[in-house]
Amino acid sequence: MSDLIVADKGAADPKSELYVVFKVGDAEYALPADSVLQMESFTGATRVPGASPFVAGIIQIRGRVVPVLDLRLRFGLPPIPPTLDTRVVVGQHADRAVALLADSAREVLKIAPAQVKPPPRLLDDAASGFVKAVAQIGGRVVMIIDFGKVIGEEPLDVVQR
Amino acid sequence: MGERVSERIDLRGFLTAYLAEADEHLAAANDRALSIDASLKGGAANPRAVRDLFRIVHTIKGLSAMVAVEPIVVVAHRLESILRAADRGASPLTPPAVEVIFEALRAIEQRLRALEKGAEVPAAAQSLIARLDEHARPTPLPSAPAEATLDLPPAVLSKLAAFECEQLVHGAADGRRAVSAEFVPSPRKAAEGLTINSVRERVGSLAEIVKVIPVAIAPSEAAPGGLSFLFLLLTSADDVEIAAAAGCDPGAVRPLVAPPGAVAPVAGGGEERRGDGGEERPPSDGDALDPEVPEAHARSVLRVDVGRVDEAMDRLSALIVTRSRLARAVSALDASSAVVRELSIIVQENARQLRDLRAALLRIRMVPFAEVLSRLPLILHHVRRTSGKEVRLETYAAEAELDKAVAERVFPALVHLVRNAIDHGMGTPEERAREGKPPEGTVRILCSARSNRHLAIQVNDDGRGIDRQVLARAIGGEVPANDAALLEVLCRPGLSTRAQATLTSGRGMGMDIVRKIVVDQLGGDLSVHSSPGEGTTFTLHIPLTVSILDAFTVQCGEQRFAIPVSIVEEIVEIDPRAVVRGPGRGGAEGTALIERRGETIPLVDLARVLDGAAAPRREALQALVVRRGAEPVAFGLERVLAQQETVVRPLVDPLVQVPGIAGSTDLGDGRPTLVLDLVVMVAALGRTLRGERAA
DSSP states (O other): OTTOEEOOTTTTSTTOEEEEEEEETTEEEEEEGGGEEEEEEOOOOBOOTTSOTTEEEEEEETTEEEEEEEHHHHTTOOOOOOOTTOEEEEEEETTEEEEEEESEEEEEEEEOGGGEEOOOHHHHHHTTTOEEEEEEETTEEEEEEOHHHHHOSSOOOOOOO | OHHHHHHHHHHHHHHHHHHHHHHHHHHHHHHHHHHHHHHHHTTOOOHHHHHHHHHHHHHHHHHHHHTTOHHHHHHHHHHHHHHHHHHTTSSOOOHHHHHHHHHHHHHHHHHHHHHHHTOOOOOOOHHHHHHHHHHHSOOOOOSGGGGSEEOOOHHHHTTSOHHHHHHHHHHHHTTOEEEEEEEOOOHHHHHTTOOHHHHHHHHHHHEEEEEEEEEEOOOOSSOTTSEEEEEEEEESSOHHHHHHHHTSOGGGEEEOEEOTTOSSOSSHHHHHHHTTSSSOOOOOOSOTTOTTOOOGGGTTOOOOOHHHHHHHHHHHHHHHHHHHHHHHHHHHHHHTTOOOHHHHHHHHHHHHHHHHHHHHHHHHTEEEHHHHHTTHHHHHHHHHHHHOOOEEEEEEOTTOEEEHHHHHHHHHHHHHHHHHIIIIIOOOHHHHHHTTSOSSEEEEEEEEESSSSEEEEEEEEOSOOOOHHHHHHHHTSOOOOSHHHHHHHHTSTTHHHHHHHHOSSOOOTTHHHHHIIIIIITOOEEEEEEETTTEEEEEEEEESOOOEEEEEEEEETTEEEEEEGGGEEEEEEOOGGGOEEOOOSTTOOOOEEEEETTEEEEEEEHHHHHHGGGSOOOOOOEEEEEEETTEEEEEEESEEEEEEEEEOBOOOSGGGOOTTEEEEEEOSSSSEEEEEOHHHHHHHHHHHHHHHHHO
16 A cells, blocks of 8 residues: 555644545546555456356455455446556455555545535435435535445345356 | 544454343343243243343343443343333233343344444434333232241341242242241251252252342351351241251241231342342342353353454464465475475374364364254244244254354354245134144254254244145246256246245245355255255255365366366366267357266266356366265366365355355465365356256
8 A cells, every 4th residue: 555645635634534535437436444444556366157247256365265346337437458557456345355446546645524425316216225325525526425235235146046 | 644544443452342142141031031931931930040130131231331322222221111110020921021131132142243244333213212211110019929028137138039928929829838947057967968968959849949048147056157148948848858958956937928918028138138129230140249140151162252262273274374384394495305305204203293283273263053043043043923823942953063163154044044934824813723733833953963064954834834726836837757856946036926926835935045144155065855845854964164174175277266076076188089979059169078887978068167258268278076876976177286284264245255166275385276165166067057048
């Protein structure tokens, strides 16, 4: 994570929280830093036949086996081959650890509560509740994702062969 | 950021410890509540269980307050008030009060589960709080016992709880005598075999011991320890017998209950000692001297977070991976004709040691099956109450143990089966009487070790059996011809909703879930046998551990997989010219067949089983023959690469739970390799084929 840039824009407000920001397609998304366990370059995953199409497979991180969820596919974008910038962001939700596959991830931002707004209703409908809030930072729009919804809080129906 | 993460992890660690401890206390609390309930049904109070429960609830409250789980504190606090009142005899427990206690314990349990999931802990329902408050209000003491009084010095009386006084007075009213006997220990008596323990035993055979109170006395020749024990007893034996048992003079046996209207009030002493109840110290069972505290047996048990054992297991896995690299290096040396005899012996020795270490670690994770079953009576209690049926649960667990992870998974399946047996299989007492059966139904759980790796669990009821006709009507299909077909119907997802409305004697609720747990998650086997009028038996075969195994590594398309050696009957070479293809339907290709030792075996392409029609066609060069029941299937693949020991880790995340994928393993390349359970795949194939035929 040494290549991360820590920006300090929201630093004035003591209630600011740290967020890990990553890109999927042209859009920027964020996850609270305290739910992020780790970030790594992506060197490929072991495919799991029969799992949902947006599951890229499983990887082993520090001895732990975690599923990798391809955010491009989850968010309805066409797949692209991994590049040097591709990152896995391993997040923790309750007792689950799931890696999110993002096009790049290089920033940790301090975001003040005042900068965070609920998502516009239309966005929310289209994004099936994946976006929990929207932060406006300078001219940028960063979508804070609902990690639980993205990874599916309820056990998914097993895809039948 | 690093700091924040570690802070969070610390809290989780703390919560884990809290949850483990709270769960343990809750299990004990449920156990006590059940004994109170049982005693109450028999028309008796169970003061010891009430006191235990009081103490346990107090502990739960304290623990919960420490981690600031307010909703649990709120419930536990009120529960405690009810129990305190009951313990003091101010407000004996009534059946409705016991129901509220069960409900409160359930509410606590639900909140613990929420906490465990990391979810918001909901506040307690107002209705529950209101009912708890209602029962916590002390009702006036029945006047009868106040008539009689106990003839004891105030110092001794103050050591007695109200219920104990009551017990003595009532016992005396019922025709037994309430007496006290004093035992003064001394070296001389000890030499004759008279110690507090032996005296306790001897007196206990003649009388009901209500309490033993240690009393400090002036040291003398007869009492060099300056200590005596006052036994408070209910007995039908005479003073001489009691004196002989207690090793004292008959004169030291004194009646306790004086004629009505004399001396001290009954409940006075206990109240005084405990103060006004504003500050609730849990009642310690008397003094340090009290010989009754039965704690010693628990001391040799170590409670360890499963995570720590898993961590050790992970370290061991790494060691095993290193060992297989070492073994490979040695065989490479051997191939280059170096002298490796000594080295080979060391590597073998090392392998044996690792196997032993692994076995030792696995043993740590084993829990007695009886412990798993001990949680069932509580569930039975609820079902009994809601269904109005009389049911007895008999469990025969013997010494069987199984891995904690397996135990946790199999428990919900057992709950389903027991619930179904009562809800659907069992009639009401009246119905049963008409069937000529005892009004009380019996659910039996038998458990036997099938081998040292498998456990067979049978859940059997003496209900009506499953009515196949009714079942067939409910699903709009054929009447299942045999037990296997019956199971298929029962395990159809969604049977439950229709079944509940139309099936009075069948069962089907959640059977698909039961099968998913047993077959898909645990790699076991589920079967059923049902005879009309006689009842139904479900049999579960489950592995004891989810652990390390010998596996073939195979190449299939681009991917490598590991397949447990134990399930493979044979590896066969495929001669493409000898493969026969059966007739296809609707443009689909027919099933390929091969012949092996006079048996015709379907040959399926593993890549196609995994990826469907999308998989590119390849000529299978080798196949693994797997058998499920009597049904053999050959899985064609490119080739078998090697056989090696692998550490299987289950894939627990719902995103990657797929039937037939038993877990993942590290073959030494730092990447996960999927472990396939081909037996489950045969089952899934069978289901798909049957489904296609039915469609």
